Amino acid sequence: MSKAAIFNFIVQKDARSITVERSFNAPLDPVWAAWTNADILCQWWAPKPYECVIKALDFREGGRWLYYMQGPQGDRHWCFFDYETVRPKSHFSGSDSFCDEHGVGNDTKPKVSWEAHFSKNGWSHIGARHPPLWFTRRTGADRGDGLQGRLHHGP
Amino acid sequence: MDRLSLTFSALADPTRRAILARLSTGAASVNEIAAPFSMSLPAISKHLKVLERAQLIARGREAQWRPCEMKAEPLREADAWIEQYRQMWEERFDRLDAYLMELQAKSADAKATSAKTAKAKKKKP
Numbered sequence: 224m225s226k227a228a229i230f231n232f233i234v235q236k237d238a239r240s241i242t243v244e245r246s247f248n249a250p251l252d253p254v255w256a257a258w259t260n261a262d263i264l265c266q267w268w269a270p271k272p273y274e275c276v277i278k279a280l281d282f283r284e285g286g287r288w289l290y291y292m293q294g295p296q297g298d299r300h301w302c303f304f305d306y307e308t309v310r311p312k313s314h315f316s317g318s319d320s321f322c323d324e325h326g327v328g329n330d331t332k333p334k335v336s337w338e339a340h341f342s343k344n345g346w347s348h349i350g351a352r353h354p355p356l357w358f359t360r361r362t363g364a365d366r367g368d369g370l371q372g373r374l375h376h377g378p
Numbered sequence: 379m380d381r382l383s384l385t386f387s388a389l390a391d392p393t394r395r396a397i398l399a400r401l402s403t404g405a406a407s408v409n410e411i412a413a414p415f416s417m418s419l420p421a422i423s424k425h426l427k428v429l430e431r432a433q434l435i436a437r438g439r440e441a442q443w444r445p446c447e448m449k450a451e452p453l454r455e456a457d458a459w460i461e462q463y464r465q466m467w468e469e470r471f472d473r474l475d476a477y478l479m480e481l482q483a484k485s486a487d488a489k490a491t492s493a494k495t496a497k498a499k500k501k502k503p
Contacts, residue, residue, distance in 0.1 A: 225389050228475060232464045237457075241463065245471040249478040257474055267473035270466045349467070 243349040251343050255312045258282075258339065265290070265309050284309050303328070314340040381433070381461055385452040388432035393417070394425050401435060401448040411446060 231244040245253055257263045261280035269275035269292045269326040288304040303318040303326050316338035321329040328334075340348040388394055397411055412422040426446060429435045433452050438445045 230468060230471065232467065234460055236386065239386055239390055243464075243467045243471075245467075245475075247475055247478050250481060254474075255479065263477065267470060267477050270469035271473070298388055300443055331472075347471075353399075 240350065243350075244346065246344070246346050251312055251341060254347060255341055264288075269293075282306065282309065282315075287326070289322075291324070299324075301326075308338075312341060315337055322367070381452060382455060384432040385434065388428050388434055389456075391425070391428075394429055397422075397429065398448060401446055405438075405445040406449040407443055407445055423431045424453060459464060 228246065228248065229246040231242070233242040234245075235241070237342045257267065259280075259282045261277045264280065265275045265277045268290070272295045273292045275292055276289055277288070279287065279289045281287055284306055286306045288306070289301075290303070291299045291301045293299050301320055301322050301324055303322050304317050305313060306317040308317075316336070317338040318334045318336045323329070338350050340346075340350075342348075389398075393415065396415075398422075400406060402412060407423060408419065408426065411426070412419055426435065426437075429446075430437060433449055435446045437450055438447075469474060
């Protein structure tokens, strides 16, 4: 018997924060592994039609996850995530940044701090804070720029 | 700062949100806007400047009475961005969900197979 998945997306404009909640009809172990094992993480991290290629995943406090998202036209968007706190099977936090293929951060694009929380009954809570800036928007001309490239759906 | 960032920083302040709520009911002068707040006119003007820079409001041109009115376009853009962000997480988690389902189906198969094998073994003398 499968329970319906719950997806919540809570926006607090005043706090400039977004909370995403998702339930999975699965035990905690594989859900946790999906975030911490590069072979699994790369299978789902990129929203379609993007694909994620992980160059390094050092899942520990102070470690870094370096990857890129590749679009159908071959456009690549490099990002890294620096882990700050890690509590196995409970939560982890850190911040992600855009960067080049050597992992050199792009200071003109904002960092996003977020944390992921896990609970035994198949929940992942992701809280993203966006200080001090929000992402730059895509204008017609610079399609594929930054996160908007990753977010691009349809034609 | 890009326009979307301007929109969100402008909205991050409760006074400015209250001003926008007031202006959503119609144009008003600075004095009218300031009336419900225990704040000096220069302080209110500062907030109005932030809103104006974010293009959330526009000021009239008359020198004496410069009514402020609300502009909805930046808010619509902010909402569009949020919607894209929501879609990204939804699709990402749908992919994770599909993976977890597949994993469970595989482990169920493996269990069934090993149960069969165990049964078969038992039958053997």
